[in-house]
Amino acid sequence: MSDDLPAESVERGGVERDASQSLDSVMAERRRLLSLAFRMMGTLADAEDVVQETYVRWYRLEPEERDTISTPAAWLMRVASRISLDLLGSARARRETYVGQWLPEPVPADLFADTAKAPLNSSHLAADPLDRVTLDDAVSMALLTVLEAMTPAERVTFVLHDVFGVPFDEIAGVVGRSAAATRQLATSARRHVRRGRRAQVSPDQHDQVVRAFRDATVGGDIEDLLRLLAPDVELRVDGGGFVNAAPRVIRGSDHVARWFMGVLRKQPALRLERRDTADGLGYILRMEGHRYGMLTFDVGDESVTNVWLMLNPTKLTQWSLD
Structure with missing residues (x-):
């Protein structure tokens, strides 16, 4: 008896391996997506909701639709950003009935280490390098409280461009504005950040x-x-x-x-x-x-x-x- 597998078995095995690798690569983005959504929403519970809904939408796609997505990581980020944009309006309404003062959630310094340093495409940083606000991976209360003062569109634009290096023409599709209007959103957001930052100390x-x-x-x-x-x-x-x-x-x-x-x-x-x-x-x-x-x-x-x-x-x- 030959040890060779039937051709259709070999093909099926290759498809299954490809599907498994695709699933692994998509799930590998989870921590990065959580980092993004936390900056958008201000609490880990809300960020988890955003990430969960993002993956639900991914798995609802037909296989043929997924095959047309050349960069799943970029697709996931765009979808998570749109979901965050939608939720930010209702989140503000909920906070109006919050008992006492509402604050963002404080997190450890290294919780999201190395999630925002490498944009999906390093060429994204070529545009507007002098306009970006210098930030690190740490999601500080100082920054989160400033983000709360922004409009939802400003916040989404700022996080995507200044933290994750997404270009304005892509952000425009997320926030439903022109690229020029999106640049203005980023400029306004940076004014909020700079006003909220006093003389920095080491x-x-x-x-x-x-x-x-x-x-x-x-x-x-x-x-x-x-x-x-x-x-x-x-x-x-x-x-x-x-x-x-x-x-x-x-x-x-x-x-x-x-x-x-x-x-x-x-x-x-x-x-x-x-x-x-x-x-x-x-x-x-x-x-x-x-x-x-x-x-x-x-x-x-x-x-x-x-x-x-x-x-x-x-x-x-x-x-x-x-």
């Missing part, structure tokens, strides 16, 4: 100020704490209706300092444990063996300019007590 300076903030707060030294806070510092707390939280922004160094001192007086068992966040050094709040919250900071001109306190447990899933 990572070492950021962490030094944040460590001093912790020492002064835990030590109960309000004078030292006041010296570390910018006069117009702002504190935002997101409890999501799950825990008691400040319902409005707390502004001014005196009010912010006294708020923190009051919390520690009422909760003497509260512990601040360092974590590396996308904004730099931050602290997880631990009380009696339970995760209580996450503190992240924006530092400019050697003082704390913004404090974000996440108490909503649904936005703390990436932070363990280990």
Whole structure:
């Protein structure tokens, strides 16, 4: 008996291998898509919904339709961006009924490492190199809060072009504008980013100020704490209706300092444990063996300019007590 397989078996085996390789290559884009969708939506839960719907649409395609897609990764990115654009409008409506203040989700510094450094086509960066805002892979609270101030079309355009290097003529198809109008969206988005960025400090300076903030707060030294806070510092707390939280922004160094001192007086068992966040050094709040919250900071001109306190447990899933 010959060991040779029938020709049709060989062909079928080749098709199955090709299909498997195609599936692997499509699924390999999942982390990159999640990175994209998180920048668009601001929470991992919403980003997961976007990615799931993107894959649903891919698998609904007929095989012949998939065969016409020369670059599946680019197709997936465009579809995820369109879904995000559609969802951003309804997300804003939901946030109007949110209990207390809504904040984006704080994430570890390396959660999306190496997901935005290599655009799908390096030639995409050839256009408008001087217009791009310098960004790294870290998805900081400082950037996410600025993105929240943009229109959905500005946000999608900014993330696609300045973070992922997609050219304007492709983005135009996503946002339903001309390439020229899309460039204007990017220009407007960059103005938001530059207005939201104070004098930048080095990572070492950021962490030094944040460590001093912790020492002064835990030590109960309000004078030292006041010296570390910018006069117009702002504190935002997101409890999501799950825990008691400040319902409005707390502004001014005196009010912010006294708020923190009051919390520690009422909760003497509260512990601040360092974590590396996308904004730099931050602290997880631990009380009696339970995760209580996450503190992240924006530092400019050697003082704390913004404090974000996440108490909503649904936005703390990436932070363990280990």
